[in-house]
Amino acid sequence: MAVEQTGSSTSAFVSSLIFNLVIFAIFVGIFILLRNKCLNVYRPRTDNRLLPDHLKAPPLAPSAFGWFTDLLTRPKSFVLQQVGVDGYFFLRYLLLWAYVGFFGGLILWPILFAVNASGGGNKTGFDIISYSNNTHKWRVFANLFCSWAFFAFVVYVIYTELVYYTGFRHNMQCTPFYSSLPSSKVLLIDNVDQGLLFEDSLRRLFPAASRIAITRDTTEARETWEKRGKLTGKLEGAFTKVLSKCIKTRSKLEKKAEKGSDVEFPTPVNSIESYIPEKKLPTYKYKPIIGKSKKVFNEGLDELDEFNRKLDTEQGKIKESSDSLAKVGSVFLEFPSHLELQRAYQAVNKSDNFKKSRRFQSFMPEDVIWKNVGIGYVARKSKRAGAKAFLTLMIIYWAIPVAVVGCISNINNLTNMVPFLRFINNMPSVLMGIITGILPSVLLAILMSLVPPIIRYWGKQGGCMTLQHLDLWTQQWFYAFQVIQVFLVTTCTSAASSSVTKIISQPSMAMTLLSQNLPPASNFYISYMLLQGLSISSGMLAQVVGLILSFVLGRILDKTPRQKWNRQVNLSPPSWGTLYGSFGLFTVIMLCYSIIAPIIIAFTCIAFMLIYTAMMYSLVYVSGHTTDNRGRNYPLALFEVFVGVYLAEIVLIILFVMQKNWACVVLEAVWLALTVVAHLYFRRIFEPVLDTVPIGAIEGMYPCKDLGREQVFQEGQRYFVKESDSSKKSTSSDSYVGTKSDSKSGPGHAPGAGHEDAELDFKKMQLEDRDYSGMATNFEEYVSSGYKDGMRYVIQRFLHPKRYVNYSNYRPLMPQFWSLPLSSSLAATPRYQPPEITDDKAPVLWVARDQLGLSEELKVVCSEHGVSCSDADAVYDEKAKVQVTDDSYPPGYESTIMY
Known part of the structure; x- marks a missing residue:
């Protein structure tokens, strides 16, 4: 066997x-x-x-x-x-x-x-x-x-x-690039005790925060926003199907006419109802089988307009005063610099106030699962x-x-x-x-x-x-x-x-x-x-x-x-x-x-x-x-x-x-x-x-000996004690020492325009009085210990990995654009709020343009129901199939940060 x-x-x-x-x-x-x-x-x-x-x-x-x-x-x-x-x-x-x-x-x-x-x-x-x-x-x-x-x-x-x-x-x-990203300056804390869910209370704990957002229960607005998105997709699909069917019907009649058949063309030529009777126009439903069918061209457009109005009303109430909405225990804290974000991040799990809390960083608004x-x-x-x-x-x-x-x-x-x-x-x-x-x-x-x-x-x-x-x-x-x-x-x-x-x-x-x-x-x-x-x-x-x-x-x-x-x-x-x-x-x-x-x-x-x-x-x-x-x-x-x-x-x-x-x-x-x-x-x-970054690394002197573990521990232990003293002097984030976004440049800060070598700023940097034992204390020594190639270097780095963890050894790997900060306009663009609050633009339906003028009629019909519709950058070909033009963009398209 x-x-x-x-x-x-x-x-x-x-x-x-x-x-x-x-x-x-x-x-x-x-x-x-x-x-x-x-x-x-x-x-x-x-x-x-x-x-x-x-x-x-x-x-x-x-x-x-x-x-x-x-x-x-x-x-x-x-x-x-x-x-x-x-x-x-x-x-x-x-x-x-x-x-x-x-x-x-x-x-x-x-x-x-x-x-x-x-x-x-x-x-x-x-x-x-x-x-x-x-x-x-x-x-x-x-x-x-x-x-x-x-x-x-x-x-x-x-x-x-x-x-x-x-x-x-x-x-x-x-x-400079990563430290300037919005995601490097925002902290999310969940499961915050209800007694702390007040801006004054959080400001006393985090006086360096430039913006504090206490999350609220926006379930009603979210459901409206989600339904509006689904309905927009249903309407675009139905309109495309209708226009395609009309164009195919017209094409068949033209082919018959070319062969000598006696054909009566529908009139007016640019009217959808000339080709498809009203009773045969498509319907939609939210739930299969048990859902109620609704007509696209009447009820569908009216419902989309209703969703737009309802969402505008709900967003307006939230923006004017969110006190009527229940607090759900999560907080977004935005800081003016990566340094302040790291200080706060390292302190959260050391505080008795946040025993049940989790902390999150390094995310963009579109990365948040807002639900x-x-x-x-x-x-x-x-x-x-x-x-x-x-x-x-x-x-x-x-x-x-x-x-x-x-x-x-x-x-x-x-x-x-x-x-x-x-x-x-x-x-x-x-x-x-x-x-x-x-x-x-x-x-x-x-x-x-x-x-x-x-x-x-x-x-x-x-x-x-x-x-x-x-x-x-x-x-x-x-x-x-x-x-x-x-x-x-x-x-x-x-x-x-x-x-x-x-x-x-x-x-x-x-x-x-x-x-x-x-x-x-x-x-x-x-x-x-x-x-x-x-x-x-x-x-x-x-x-x-x-x-x-x-x-x-x-x-x-x-x-x-x-x-x-x-x-x-x-x-x-x-x-x-x-x-x-x-x-x-x-x-x-x-x-x-x-x-x-x-x-x-x-x-x-x-x-x-x-x-x-x-x-x-x-x-x-x-x-x-x-x-x-x-x-x-x-x-x-x-x-x-x-x-x-x-x-x-x-x-x-x-x-x-x-x-x-x-x-x-x-x-x-x-x-x-x-x-x-x-x-x-x-x-x-x-x-x-x-997940943390030692303060020494941000200030330009990397703690090679323990990779910053002791610094992270000490910063977390002293943060709230030190901040409570500072808060007695001022609650303004701008006046808080060390939080200015225009601080000295270096590997931890964004240099100004024209800086090609961020390492030069190490010499100029004024460091606070901290314990930097076990680290390179001389700039020339720091840079001279930099990247070397060859088998000997590989073996040495394998046998003594901690000797090669400072910035100069990693710099040859890093893309050139990392040496420059993100532009201030892009860095200030993201809003860390759920889309049902930030999405304040009504959707624009996107259909393809046709030679019969049906899309023009469709835009008029949508406008009569308070809905916007566009036929730009998309056309129907001779087979009645949709084609988007080169360099096209959907109506209302907004670009996001890509890096």
Whole structure:
């Protein structure tokens, strides 16, 4: 039976390899063939009208493969500018674990391949070099010591990357550009005690705040605003359908007339009712089946006008006096500078006044999930508990279909237990390889693709306050899904199904049989890596989804000018939480099988590199980047790697127990305990400084010794004591010492126009009397410790990461435009209020212009009902289909800050 199982794994690998290589070749061929033809699919970022010039992607070499070296040899500053901070760190994550796998292979393969291949287990295929082929009890000490070396290396890599990210984020947020962003000056606090929800009370606590906004319950206005938005879409769809039908009717009559038929043309030619009787004009309803139907041209326009008037009235009441609306416990505090924002942010969790509160920063108004801001503490807690309960149950019950997939990977071993499946044994080996190798991987990928939208939905229902918060929620839950379902459930079911018949016949041998069949279960993940590395990466390059949306679904679904404009102009941003959750699983698989089936490291590294290349192209030339998480998903993903290390060590302990090698059990258990200690230590030293920026960094002297942890703690402890003293003197934010927005320039402040080198301002900066022990105190010393290239520098930085976290070492990576502040007009534009308050412009319906003059009549009809309508920048073609003109914009379009 062991030989059968191994043979099946070999045929599965061969079938998966051939199948995925064919798919890879097809997709790459499609990419090469269409890359220079379908620019709206393969290079939309090169000339997208919404992107500022510095974010438009430059052209690549037009040759078939010249783009590859052209793209991968671009400097890091180019990559960071084009893909953003989040994209940069995601690409770094992929490349990092490819490198870790490569060096891990150099360490592990010479030893473990030799030990396992000579283990006397009579295995074949890849199982020869796996742990299952080693029958010598004491030879597993080689696995033990290799695990120590490799996992220690992995933990140290996590440490160095946490240092790198923390230093990068601190220095990035202190650049003139980032420190001048509105998102770097606004603090959101939720669950504030009702006794503090008064401007005077908050002003005493935060006297530096330039604006204080206490959120109110605007549910009534929000419902009106949301209904108005839905109705606007319904009306535009109905009008487009009506005009298209009229034009097609006229076209058919003209064709008949051309053929000599006696045709009576409707009159007047520019009247909709000439072509469509009133009783056949479209209707709409808010609820399917049970909803009441309403006529578009009368009731629909009247209702839209009513919504406009009602919303204007509600907005007017809110702006005049919001006292009639209930306070919901959330507060927005706007500060004149990034420095004051950081001081307040670091103090919130140190105050007894905000024990139940959470704090949020680094978000724009469009990133706020306003529906969740406007709910109270009790409702938010209950909704969050409900969301977590649902997702937990979902993880449990999702195991059923995933277990079936795991069984399929070893289905030939189940035929002895399930008689009606015995016909499978008569299948050709190629077909068997497809069933056991390709089918499970594809089914598993489809199953897991359904999960992220559900997680995001329940994140919104559970009270996530910002899109950044929602993205981290998605990453955590999706990673849990991936590890539990794709790894644990699939591995266990695959291993159990391959030995179920022998376990039933020899129950006393269950532990031994499972230990022998657990390493060969890695064959499923070899096929999985082939699918991800070859088919998925090439599918990203070929933009299969983009092609389908552009040429198939887009033409079917996009009817109105606004829908076509959105498809043409808006770039789809990646979901970092989903991406990190998906590819974080690769790291878990590599770590868990690195000792017991080390060959999988090679396939994981190849998958990482191929996906890195495909993601690099996609992020630079295809994807949009709207929500700025400032790379915060990266340290979360690094901490999640500990899950893979824990599982790998626990699997080894279990295997040692099954062999009754108690010495190895104890030694590996000690190593597991040390890993836990390292994990807890990393959390203690890094979590306090991941979201905060030390005051020393803002003032130009970075605290390299502890990355600012002590400064953050001290600032939080003394803030409210110091501010209460200051508030006795003045409650004016302008008179508060150190909050002037025109303070000295440096990495933490925005220099004036013409500043090309922000580092020069370090010399001019007057620092307050603070303790800067452990930091560079001389400017020349600070700058001279800057960026150096070469292998020696890389090794030194790896061995001593904290020596290289000051600004001068990160500056070569940073885009040039970060050295200049955002213009004051743009920085003052955002209003941190819900859209039902800020959206004070009535919507303008957008229809396409036609040669018959029907759109002109439609504009008159809309005007009679108090509704605005425009037919600018959109026309009907000869096939009665809507086309938007070049450089078109929807009526009333307002641009947003893009950087």
